[in-house]
Amino acid sequence: xKIARFLCVVALIVGLVAGFPASVLASGDEIPxxxxxxxxxxxxxxxxxxxxxxxxxxxxxxxxxxDHATIPSPRDFLGYIAGAPGxxxxxxxxxxxxxxIAEATGRAKVISLGKTAEGREMIALFIADxxxxxxxxxxxxxxxxxxxxxxxxxxxxxxxxxxxxxxYWITAGLHSTEFGPPETSLEIAxxxxxxxxxxxxxxxxxxxxxxxxxxxxxxxxxSTEWFHKHGKGHTNAYDRPPTSPPFWGKYTFHDNNRxxxxxxxPMTKNFLRGFLKYKPTLSLDLHESVPYLYVATGTGPYxxxxxxxxxxxxxxxxxxxxxxxxxxxxxxxxxxGFYTGxxxxxxxxxxxxxxSNGRFYETFGNGSSETMMRDLGDSRYAGEKVIxxxxxxxxxxDEEVKWSMRNNLNYMSSGVYVSLEYAARNKTELxxxxxxxxxxxxxxxxxxxxxxxxxxxxxxxxxxxxELIDLTIEHGIEISKASEDGEFGDLKVKKGDAVIRLDQPxxxxxxxxxxxxxxxxxxxxxxxxDVAWTLGLIRGVDVKMADDxxxxxxxxxxASSGSEFYGSSSIPSSKFYAVxxxxxxxxxxxxxxxxGASMKAAAEExxxxxxxxxxxxxxxxxxxxxxxxLGQVVSNTLLEVERxxxxxxxxxxxxxxxxxxxxxxWTSTQNAGWVRFTLDQSxxxxxxxxxxxxxxxxxxxxxxxxxxxxxxxxxxxxxxxxDKKWSPLAYETTDKTPSHGKIVSxxxxxxxxxxxGLAALDKFINSGGxxxxxxxxxxxxxxxxxxxxxxxxxxxxxxxxxxITMKIVDKTSPLTFGYDEFTHAFRGNLPLLRxxxxxxxxxxxxxxxDPLPKRPWNKEKEKKKEAKSPPLVLSGVILSGRxxxxxxxxxxxxSVGRGQVVLLGWNPMHRHLNHHDHAFVYNALMFWNDLRKNxxxx
Numbered sequence: 001x002k003i004a005r006f007l008c009v010v011a012l013i014v015g016l017v018a019g020f021p022a023s024v025l026a027s028g029d030e031i032p033x034x035x036x037x038x039x040x041x042x043x044x045x046x047x048x049x050x051x052x053x054x055x056x057x058x059x060x061x062x063x064x065x066x067d068h069a070t071i072p073s074p075r076d077f078l079g080y081i082a083g084a085p086g087x088x089x090x091x092x093x094x095x096x097x098x099x100x101i102a103e104a105t106g107r108a109k110v111i112s113l114g115k116t117a118e119g120r121e122m123i124a125l126f127i128a129d130x131x132x133x134x135x136x137x138x139x140x141x142x143x144x145x146x147x148x149x150x151x152x153x154x155x156x157x158x159x160x161x162x163x164x165x166x167x168y169w170i171t172a173g174l175h176s177t178e179f180g181p182p183e184t185s186l187e188i189a190x191x192x193x194x195x196x197x198x199x200x201x202x203x204x205x206x207x208x209x210x211x212x213x214x215x216x217x218x219x220x221x222x223s224t225e226w227f228h229k230h231g232k233g234h235t236n237a238y239d240r241p242p243t244s245p246p247f248w249g250k251y252t253f254h255d256n257n258r259x260x261x262x263x264x265x266p267m268t269k270n271f272l273r274g275f276l277k278y279k280p281t282l283s284l285d286l287h288e289s290v291p292y293l294y295v296a297t298g299t300g301p302y303x304x305x306x307x308x309x310x311x312x313x314x315x316x317x318x319x320x321x322x323x324x325x326x327x328x329x330x331x332x333x334x335x336x337g338f339y340t341g342x343x344x345x346x347x348x349x350x351x352x353x354x355x356s357n358g359r360f361y362e363t364f365g366n367g368s369s370e371t372m373m374r375d376l377g378d379s380r381y382a383g384e385k386v387i388x389x390x391x392x393x394x395x396x397x398d399e400e401v402k403w404s405m406r407n408n409l410n411y412m413s414s415g416v417y418v419s420l421e422y423a424a425r426n427k428t429e430l431x432x433x434x435x436x437x438x439x440x441x442x443x444x445x446x447x448x449x450x451x452x453x454x455x456x457x458x459x460x461x462x463x464x465x466x467e468l469i470d471l472t473i474e475h476g477i478e479i480s481k482a483s484e485d486g487e488f489g490d491l492k493v494k495k496g497d498a499v500i501r502l503d504q505p506x507x508x509x510x511x512x513x514x515x516x517x518x519x520x521x522x523x524x525x526x527x528x529x530d531v532a533w534t535l536g537l538i539r540g541v542d543v544k545m546a547d548d549x550x551x552x553x554x555x556x557x558x559a560s561s562g563s564e565f566y567g568s569s570s571i572p573s574s575k576f577y578a579v580x581x582x583x584x585x586x587x588x589x590x591x592x593x594x595x596g597a598s599m600k601a602a603a604e605e606x607x608x609x610x611x612x613x614x615x616x617x618x619x620x621x622x623x624x625x626x627x628x629x630l631g632q633v634v635s636n637t638l639l640e641v642e643r644x645x646x647x648x649x650x651x652x653x654x655x656x657x658x659x660x661x662x663x664x665x666w667t668s669t670q671n672a673g674w675v676r677f678t679l680d681q682s683x684x685x686x687x688x689x690x691x692x693x694x695x696x697x698x699x700x701x702x703x704x705x706x707x708x709x710x711x712x713x714x715x716x717x718x719x720x721x722x723d724k725k726w727s728p729l730a731y732e733t734t735d736k737t738p739s740h741g742k743i744v745s746x747x748x749x750x751x752x753x754x755x756x757g758l759a760a761l762d763k764f765i766n767s768g769g770x771x772x773x774x775x776x777x778x779x780x781x782x783x784x785x786x787x788x789x790x791x792x793x794x795x796x797x798x799x800x801x802x803x804i805t806m807k808i809v810d811k812t813s814p815l816t817f818g819y820d821e822f823t824h825a826f827r828g829n830l831p832l833l834r835x836x837x838x839x840x841x842x843x844x845x846x847x848x849x850d851p852l853p854k855r856p857w858n859k860e861k862e863k864k865k866e867a868k869s870p871p872l873v874l875s876g877v878i879l880s881g882r883x884x885x886x887x888x889x890x891x892x893x894x895s896v897g898r899g900q901v902v903l904l905g906w907n908p909m910h911r912h913l914n915h916h917d918h919a920f921v922y923n924a925l926m927f928w929n930d931l932r933k934n935x936x937x938x
Contacts (some may be wrong), residue, residue, distance in 0.1 A: 721752025802876025
């Protein structure tokens, strides 16, 4: 109640001192003739009020708009106001408008951030007063100097801080069907550049605003075309076609906002490079989903890597925004009860992770620019109804509301102006905090263990290790190469090892990415996303923490890339080559990038001369492979190629290259996109099987393996697909939809696989094909009964994105080649595989170490768990269902007719993060026709 009273008092004070003229304080007043000394654009101002469904959804900041003599307004450029009903602005128009602003005034400057995966440009617009824009490089240099206290001491910093200005980077359009933010960015840019009211002059004077109007430009184009073709005119929010096209980016969908750790996509790289170049003090990512305006602070628990100062800033800025906007009469502005603040992979955490401040808004959107009635009675966040009044939501939304895109824009843009106002009035404090957070990061690395992270040069997978070093450097984290040996307690560092000193500005980020996560078991609010991401584990790289401070004295040299630690060797002349299978992520590329090469794998341990090769070792007939092509694979993967004079005696498996088809569902493309990206990176060829091709049957004539990605859908959802009531619903390239029809095309995406598709899949397997199901991709064959004796269930489990111990129970199965008896997998929340006591022979690997259930007379004399057995959770948490997970099947291989079904009970290709798990998939693809036991042979 104290916090609630505090918010009310602040709201009252802010309302009294706001200082807006009476003519624009009340939205119902007559439109004024002038605004800040500029004539008012009467046509646009009237359109703004007409498009706003209730007067209380207007604020003095947006209820009228001036007509600048030289800077074009959105209506001047587009012919309609931002947020106009039924209108949707494409990327070319938005970027064109931003460039028009920059051409019209010295207060603005456009820069390019780079290209997307499909080659489209990302931009940003700087806005400030003319003097600041003219001297922009100087202001950027000041922030860069403040970012590293090792180069700028406190006295020098104080002088810089006195004249520095914060850069506030506002981003919009990351999620493509959150249509409002890019439209909002049009008016934000105009008002910031053209308005002459005191708040806007103060912002231009004291803040450098940086706006990226469309983040996911590929998806914005697809979504805008989709709206105009399928969404325009539909005003019933609860009875309309799907609001989103099936694809946004080339590979990513909603998870484009989860790439901040893996940095796999060009747009993520562009944003990070922009941050590292300009060092924005704050960022604000504009989203829409929650009524009416949520101002992010998160509920906690907060990620330990984040500075307490940043968390304090979250609260301070949020309270200011909530109080200021509520005082203006806006209902439904709130904070706290949405999202935790734990996962560091969101785009906005590029700033949080690097001593700046990353924030976001969620406003209410219709998934359309049409105006609609909305029912909020069932909406809950943090366990409470959004229409209930709480300490963090002093003026809640209504249960029933008529909502428009203009309402959305009014809320979002008013919030942005107030947030920029806060930055303008607290510019010195924010810039000083930026410096102090960097200084505290360096000091913490000198005062508290661990003091460094060591990546030994001797690794199971040098290719993955080189990738990890490159990834770390790309994050802006410094890595050095040890110039000498050293011993620090139990830790021995060898010359050539990689050393990440933690006494650097991004030391907390390095520590947070590499240490094991321990999400609180008793957290008040369940986690919003993954709770673990320990890089060494998910990348399959051995990593050590150095707790001896003396490691900071180790002689080392700063490195600029992983190639300074690992270089590929030339391929020697030989009759045969051997590559030991160690579960390397590059093992797939070895087979699939060289499809014409004759390769065999040892089914068991074999000996050649004095060398012993483990099961899974791949032997290559040198006469069947181009040495340069093999050299390119080795350069890409750093797989070690050994010379052998002959293939050893012993049981060998011919590694036949399969024809791979990947199932496509129009209702779920997100996880499939990550699988496509991973397979493309590893040069694995595949075709996409659309529902019409599946239903047509004759699959065995075209495919040897059908791969089903983790759909996250039930069998019913996959059978029925998109509601047929909207048929025909096209996704194909036309003059009006030039960005559609990419990846997969269809004249009608409604309907799902149907029973015809299941029958065709059943026939494919029974006639000798192999089905590989990743995560819930397996529901197609399990819940349909195609594979008997296997079930899927979710017995009250909650395993939110954690690293779980896995035990290999069938070491002879090719599916487990390359992995030790105790290994691990990154497991999220999805059903568990189940088998009966008589079917445990189908299990190749299990989660945890509890023994699989068996009949009493079939039980072996099993030893009690040895003390050295790893814990069930290696990083993260199991919030519920621990006993159900421990001992549950992780990998199942079952013969069906003349074919085979392989089920992986987790998503082994999750967001291109868990590279350690990829070889399980490559094993299934490489050994697709080698999985039947002798007793199962027809």
